[in-house]
Amino acid sequence: MMYDHTTTPLRTGRAAVNGTGLHYRTAGSGPALVLLHGVPKTGYHWRHLVPKLTPHHTVVVPDLRGLGDSARPADGYDSATMSDDIAELMARLGHETYAVIGEDWGAVIGYQLAARHRDHATSLVFAEALFPGFGFEDHTALTPENVSSGMHLWHLGFYFQPDVPEMLISGHERELITYMIKNERSHPDTATPDAIEEYVRCYSMPGGIRAMLAVYRAMLTDAEQNRRAARQKLDIPVLALGGSAFIGERNESQARLVAHDVTGHVFDAGHDLAEEVPDEMAEVVLPFLAAHR
Numbered sequence: 001m002m003y004d005h006t007t008t009p010l011r012t013g014r015a016a017v018n019g020t021g022l023h024y025r026t027a028g029s030g031p032a033l034v035l036l037h038g039v040p041k042t043g044y045h046w047r048h049l050v051p052k053l054t055p056h057h058t059v060v061v062p063d064l065r066g067l068g069d070s071a072r073p074a075d076g077y078d079s080a081t082m083s084d085d086i087a088e089l090m091a092r093l094g095h096e097t098y099a100v101i102g103e104d105w106g107a108v109i110g111y112q113l114a115a116r117h118r119d120h121a122t123s124l125v126f127a128e129a130l131f132p133g134f135g136f137e138d139h140t141a142l143t144p145e146n147v148s149s150g151m152h153l154w155h156l157g158f159y160f161q162p163d164v165p166e167m168l169i170s171g172h173e174r175e176l177i178t179y180m181i182k183n184e185r186s187h188p189d190t191a192t193p194d195a196i197e198e199y200v201r202c203y204s205m206p207g208g209i210r211a212m213l214a215v216y217r218a219m220l221t222d223a224e225q226n227r228r229a230a231r232q233k234l235d236i237p238v239l240a241l242g243g244s245a246f247i248g249e250r251n252e253s254q255a256r257l258v259a260h261d262v263t264g265h266v267f268d269a270g271h272d273l274a275e276e277v278p279d280e281m282a283e284v285v286l287p288f289l290a291a292h293r
Helices: 081-091 103-118 135-139 144-149 154-160 162-171 174-181 193-204 206-217 219-229 250-257 278-291
Strands: 012-018 020-028 031-035 058-062 098-103 122-127 238-243 262-267
Touching: 012 081, 020 081, 031 081, 031 103, 058 081, 081 103, 081 219, 098 103, 103 122, 103 219, 122 250, 122 278, 135 154, 135 219, 154 162, 154 206, 162 206, 174 193, 193 206, 238 250, 238 278, 250 262, 262 278
Parallel strands: 031 058, 031 098, 098 122, 122 238, 238 262
Antiparallel strands: 012 020, 020 058
């Protein structure tokens, strides 16, 4: 269960959008704000941050296509298509304009949302993500630099291979998700049992791992989409957030390749900022959103 600042449970719903079905939660009042989670997480990732946002914003927390309690279609896992899902959802909910916060794959999708729907996105918070097409692929290489920095992203090549990951992960969803979530954090204890249970529940459902892998397998398509979109840089303000133990300052340097107005901030944290340092994240995000309504 997720709660707003009054400890009221978030409202939940389902919407048929862009050829699929999205599960979402919403709460609060004020200018609209959509929160896009990464992998292997769900909208539950934002549970600590939401109560800090709902006094100021109408917050929409979807589970991305194929993930969480959303539908798991056969295709459409490239970031452009997944961003169109969100644009249609926000329109369906009556939000003409909105700010975007994305983390991990949700940040890549958030960028595409801002790039493809420029009249609707007012600002973008780009948290702890690497851009396909702008260096993400480099971290799949087995090099001394990647290994020593903790940025050898071995799982990308593994996930890209058809069929074999499904065979090996099946029945071991809990072990994989627990390892990935805890290993990428400076504060592994913030991967609380309730969160682990929720993520394992969703990714263990029929099609859960298939959908997760499909997000990674669309990476080369994402790279083409990002390079094409970056020909016209974003004009909206972008706040690039990193964790010092993971992507860190690279979030800002990447964002400057695709946007004109970029501010950066690095936290003493790992990859999952909204679960590791939600108070500190809110202290940086809220003034940024307030300044760019």
